[in-house]
Amino acid sequence: MRAASRFVSLLLVVSAQAEPLQFNRDIRPILSDKCFFCHGTDANHRKGNLRLDERKSATTPAESGAVAITPGKPSESEIMKRIRLHADDSDSMPPEESGKSLTEAEKKRLEQWIAQGAQYEDHWAFVPARRPQPPPSPSGPIDAFLEAKQKTLGLTMSPEADRATLIRRATLDITGLPPTQAEIAAFEQDASPDAYEKLVDRLFQSPHYGERMAMQWLDYARYADSHGFQTDSSRSQWPWRDWVIKAFNTNLPFDQFTIQQLAGDLLPGAPREAVVATGFNRNHRLNGEGGIIAEEWRIENNIDRTETMGLTWLALTLNCARCHDHKYDPVSQKDFYSLFAFFNNVPESGTIQGASNRSGGNSPPLLTVPNQQQETELARLNEQVKSAENAVRALEGDLPRLVAAWEPRAKETLANLESPWTLLKPFNLESKAGSTLNPQKDGSVLATGTNPPRDVYVFDAPLPDAGASAFLLECLTDPTLPGGGPGRYGNSNFALTDFDVYAEIPGKKREQLKVVRAVADYSQRGWSIDNVLKKGKRGGWAVDGPTKKEPRKAMFVLEKPIPPQKGGKLLLRLRHEALDGHNIGRFRLSATAVSGTNLKLDGGSVPQEVTEALATASDKRKPAQVKVLHSFYRANVDSPIKKADAQLASARAARDRFESALPTVMVMQEQPQPRDAFILYRGEYDKPRDKVVAALPAALAPNKKEQLNRLDLAQWIVSPQNPLTARVWVNRQWERYFGVGIVKTVENFGMQSEYPSHPELLDWLATEFVRLKWDMKAIQKLMVMSKAYRQSSDVRPEHLATDPENKYLARASRVRLAGEVVRDQALAVSGLLVPKVGGPSVRPYMPEGVWDETSKYGDMRGYKPDTGEGLYRRTMYTVWKRTAAPPTMLLFDSPTREICTVKRSRTNTPLQALALLNEVTFVEAARALAEQMLKHGGSSKEDRISWAFQRVTGRPISDKERVVLVKGLEARLQRYHRHPDEASKLTSFGAWKSDAGPALPELAAYTLTANVLLNLDEVVTRP
Amino acid sequence: MIPSLHLNRRVFLQHSTQIGAAALASQLLAENTSTHFPAKAKRIIYLFQSGAPSQMDLFDPKAQMEAHRGEDLPASIRMGQRLTTMTSGQKSFPVAPSMFQFARHGESGMWFSDLMPNMSKLADEWCMIRSMHTEAINHDPAITFFQTGSQLAGRPSIGAWVSYGLGSMNRDLPAYVVLTSFGSGRKEDQPLYDRLWGAGFLPSQHQGVKFRNTGDPVLYLSNPPGVDRQARRETLDEINALNGFRHSTVGDPEIQTRIAQYEMAFRMQASVPDLTDISKEPKHVLEAYGPEVNQPGTYAANCLLARRLAERDVRFIQLFHMGWDHHGGLPNAIKGQCRDTDQPTAALIKDLKQRGLLDDTLIVWGGEFGRTIYSQGALTATNYGRDHHPRCFTVLMAGAGVRKGYTHGETDDYSYNIVRDPVHVHDLNATIMHLMGLEHTKLTYRYQGRDFRLTDIHGNLVKPVLA
Secondary structure: OOHHHHHHHHHHHHHHHHHOHHHHHHHHHHHEEEEHHOOOHHHOOOOOOOOOOOOHOOEOOOOOOOOOOOOOOOOHOHHHHHHOOOOOOOOOOOHHOOOOOOHHHHHHHHHHHHHHOOOOOHHHHHHOOOOOOOOOOOOOOOHHHHHHHHHHHHOOOEOOOHHHHHHHHHHHHOOOOOHHHHHHHHHHHHOOOOHHHHHOOOEEEEEEHHHHHHHHHHHHHOOOOOOOOOOOOOHHHHHHHHHHHOOOOOOOHHHHHHHEEEEEEHOOOHHHHHHHHHHHOOOOOOOOOOOHHHHHHHHHHHHHHHHHHHHHHHHOOOHHHOOOOOOOOOOOOOHHHHHHHOOOOOOOOOOOOEEEOOOOOOOOOOEEEEOHHHHHHHHHHHHHHHHHHHHHHHHHHOOOHHHHHHHHHHHHHHHHHOOOOEEEOOOEEEEOOOEEEEEEEEEEEEEEEOOOOEEEEEEEEEEOOOOEEEEEEEEEOOOOHHHHHEEEOOOOOEEEEEEEEEEEOOOOEEEOOOOOEEEEEEOOOOOOOHHHHOOOOOOOOOOOOOOOOOOOEEEEEEEEEEEOOOOEEEEEEEOOOOOOOOOOOOEEEEEOOOOOHHOOOOOOOOOHHHHHHOOOHHHOOOOOHHHHHHHHHHHHHHOOOHHHHHHHHHHHHHHHHHHOOOOOEEEOOOOOOOEEEEEEEEOOOOOOOEEEEOOOOOOOOOOOOOOOOHHHHHHHHHOOOOOOOOHHHHHHHHEEEEEHOOOOOOOOOOEEEEEEEEOOHHHHHHHHHHHHHHHHHHHHHHHHHHHHHHHHHOOHHHHHHHHHOOOOOOOOOEHHHHHHHHHHHHHHHHOOOOOOOOOOOOOOOOOOOOOOOOOOOOOOOOOOOOHHHHHOOOOHEEEOOHHHHHHHHOOOOOOOOOOOOOOOOOOOOHHHHHHHHHHHHHHHHHHHHHHHHHHHHOOOOHHHHEEEEEEEHHHOHHHHHHHHHHHHHHHHHHHHHOHHHHHHHHOOOOOOOOOOOOOOOHHHHHHHHHHHHHHOOOOEEEE | OOOHHHHHOOOOOOOOOOOOOOOHHHHHHHHHOOOOOOOOOEEEEEEEOOOOOOHHHOOOOHHHHHHHHOOOOOOOHOOOOOOOOOOOOOOOEEEOOOOOOOEEEEOOOOEEOOOOHHHHHHHOOEEEEEEOOOOOHHHHHHHHHHHHHHOOOOOOOOHHHHHHHHHHOOOOOOOEEEEEEOOOOOOOOOOHHHHOOOOOOOOHHOOEEEEEOOOOOOOOOOOOOOOHHHHHHHHHHHHHHHHHHHHHHHOHHHHHHHHHHHHHHHHHHHHHHHHHOOOOOOOHHHHOOOOOHOOOOHHHHHHHHHHHHHOOOOOEEEEEOOOOOOOHHHHHHHHHHHHHHHHHHHHHHHHHHHHHHHHEEEEEEOOHHHHHHHHEOOOOOOOEEEEOOOOOEEEEEEEEEOOOOOEEEOOOOOOOEEEOOOEEEEHHHHHHHHHOOOOOOOOOOEOOOEEEEOOOOOOOOOOOHHH
């Protein structure tokens, strides 16, 4: 590769000498790469007070007094003197320690440029595209530009590819799936002049078009089903993925596509769909590691958003300006943090909130996204709540009368409400790991001192006179505890893993008693009170300390009651062994001998204020006392209103239960009080310097309005004045259809980018995109309709000599299919594919241990493949765990989705060969294809092989190809007839069951032939 | 085999081609590995101890701490440095002297605690750097920093850099192999991530190949059930023949590369099982590595595998042993970790030495940061825990090009700050690259318009640790 790029640059030199040099094409790449690091945009790093990125500075005396560039006079230009000095000379440039040096050709080129007058140009990508006139030609504009360039290089376009190639190429490119045989036949037989255009139109209408487009976008958006970082627990962002697919399929214009994803929540009325779209900016990783400083990671999240926006829409490496002014591009550190400020007001802490780092879940801000059916059900449940509320309201007027009528009987009610719980007073209280446990006046125990990682509280108390059948644990809040909550962890939470009960009866051995039932008034999702009953140190009971800092209680019922026994002792152990530092902060323990089945958690004690209110004469009661009595009555005395209250509570609970199970998506939101943003010294979260406000980069955009928000940013990105967005997007689609971008560095349009192979074509496409009102399908159709796209991809020797990379398109490019498409195609040609669009992620086959060999954390472990359709959905729906991504996809060059990636490498490795040969997905697909071959391919070996060959390549088989395959098949038929057991092993690999018929030896032999076919270069390559 | 397809027999493992004609050239380049200067080490075995081993319980004796047991860490030592939120809320930071006995070993008199009875016997082989420091304070960013030179995801790992810079030395195995094991000190800790051996922005063939502990050691290595080696050979012959036909029609050199890759895949199907089959290892060798050597997926088994990989000239062999994160119950947990690792590590070094491989193999042993002198949670006579500590910790090196029996750097009385010869992670990585024959400032890759390198814009060669 290194050799090749040198070769190409030589070509440029040769061609450049024939015509006047152009700064952007010929000179800027040299200066930018070799000089700008010290003589460019970064004012803090500039040497000798010399800038070479501006003509004015370059042509006036620098610190040394010398003039770097004297236009027209290379011999009087200091720059030429310095670059001609021997490398040992301390004045030579570039200095030796920079590791950079100029080639002789580059020195000559600089000399020639100065001789020609040293004219500068603004960097092409930072100047708005001006619409160029296509060269006069009978071809369309795209081909006219290409042919003009080819002419200068002595190249001509190749003839049009045959129909079979064309339909395979277009179908794979536009839908990511291969054409069916019927589609191929119909296209081949369509004699109408617009047959190809009709094909293209049909493909852009396919629902699979949106899927193919989304694949690329998921890489940019670093989409995944997990949070990333070490625990890497699950999240659920698929509703955002569904939005993307739908947006492409409905051909949402790219400007809207952009605005909704960056700022849909700020659009008037914040339409729900547009808010879902903002999930783009929440797809970044979220760190929930124990002990992290949340603010450090909030800053990282926000920097990630800023960088991702820059790469995705602008092809700028904004991240370079995180620590200092950009070395090459006009983006200062202040610009960076001014962009950062746009995303800085999300109400988030920086770590996973409202969900557990270990058990996963979405972290707010969230949007609930019911489907239509769920929406109807939700409306019904809301209606029930409303009518229950009305019923209650109707009865409330009657309350004073009812309470007055009840008062004479009040004593009776109170007597029945005597609490069954007896407070336990410990004679021994101890922390195993070093907390200090302090008995409080109210019978509770407060933990102080060090908060050890995993504490066990020892609580020994006399057995109550009545014995014990159950225990009540009240976890109380306290102002001395973190956040004033019930737990000792920094976020107010605790996690109780076990509640052990031992009884010591005089004269008997100590006995452990089994707790069989546990009830709590509240459990955090994934941290149910039931976990306390389970053995082991994983999981436990937790109470959402970070968001709900409330007192909680739980009851533990014994399998067998402890009978009354004088001198008996209760030994209770509260274990906190799931999470470091998650110890209970303040608690109170009570016991009861009442039979467990009758017990309720709220085994109602009579609050003091009730007794007091009753003791006060009714005309002397304060309004607050009246209120107390009313609510006590409602809660404890059988009456129509108690019934109505209960109905309302259950209606609300049903609605809440349903609502909390609805899918959510993480979205953007502005908090009411914006956060201040600062320039961070060296990019470090704890070194804020000057305060900045949200603003666009000064060199790229005029900042007119005083106060800008994310919507202004989004609108600037897709304003026609933005020089980058349209160019960046059309260039990336060009790369997809033609193999190499017009700007090869699709990821970078800054000064260090590669100069466009066809600058005018790029600008024509960019302006056309805007003129077409950002119509994504229309601009792609232009590319696909071009003569260049429709040429043959056969490589002729002169192609390799003149244009090995195929930038100049004297042929179409052969491109290895993306990993997703390799698998999707195998499923499609074998008939296994379930072409359902959208929905939650699925779990196809994955080798055992991929998730578990390197992690015992989080909820994404113990992978079990789906049964049924989940095995056969398109690969873009495969569940994606960032720290252990789908292994076959990684082998086929997919990124890990930890950060925004806009370019994948395209490699060709033995590990890919092993996957295609042996992975169950591909072997099972081969078996299914074999069955199709036997069913639909005719009756002879030759016919069947020809049928399948055409199925996978789209073209008829040649005679010599058939000879090889038939010979192989015959050998295998013999082998499997001799070893039917081997045949049966091969044909039972994979879950798919054939409706079958064919004899196993035959099926096995054909399966291996199909296995050969699915491994052909031609099959995994877009032709 | 079709005779005309033999042309690519000399091919190197994996390579990237977007550009036809350059494809073959890049294969040759990769085969003629090019160091910047003669390398001391042909290969490296990097024994990563994930979770962060406690330096003051293993390598950095602070006997004088006994006099300060239970005292609060002086502010003059802590100097306001940040702590993790696991201990930043602690009311006190009681000094916890190590419970373990230290002694000098070998002619060099290198210090080891009694937790390492075997590794300490090799004192005169080791070079001990007691003055390592890093920037991150939590595991994920810290281990990512060690492996890639950046705390955030996205950069290539050190093994991927070496693969990119030097290529492979053999034609049947990957250039960068990773082996992982869980520890018995803290059985659930710490997760590892693909990115630690990932290729980042380098072409993805440079990503480390993680050998698996269940099923095939290399993903999809085995033929499907009912397909034997002969049957596979025949299918490959058909694939190659048809690919050859296609090449003669469309002329794309990429097809020749694919043929070569399928041949290498076939060779790997034989070479990997041969590599992992330890049945022919003599009894005394197996015994030297300890009883767990026969259990695949243990550190001991991986050490033996590392030697076998080294013998086969795999360039970068990296073990990750988990379980060193001892926030509480350290004395017990660290014993478990040392039981896992001490004997096999020592056996590996002796085994390499005896086979003459230690002369050109670099060994590195260490974790992502150190631990605090103060106890996390309660300090008792027999128990303590230690939080993360990035300001100083110890890494060991041995083998090719390394100064033997030498201890580098020094920490203060509390093993809290470095008082002499600090070595930053970038410095260590620069030194590892140097020993592999690579100048760390020169091994760069252009991505997004910038020349990236493993050591970012930092890193200085640590000359005193060189032989």
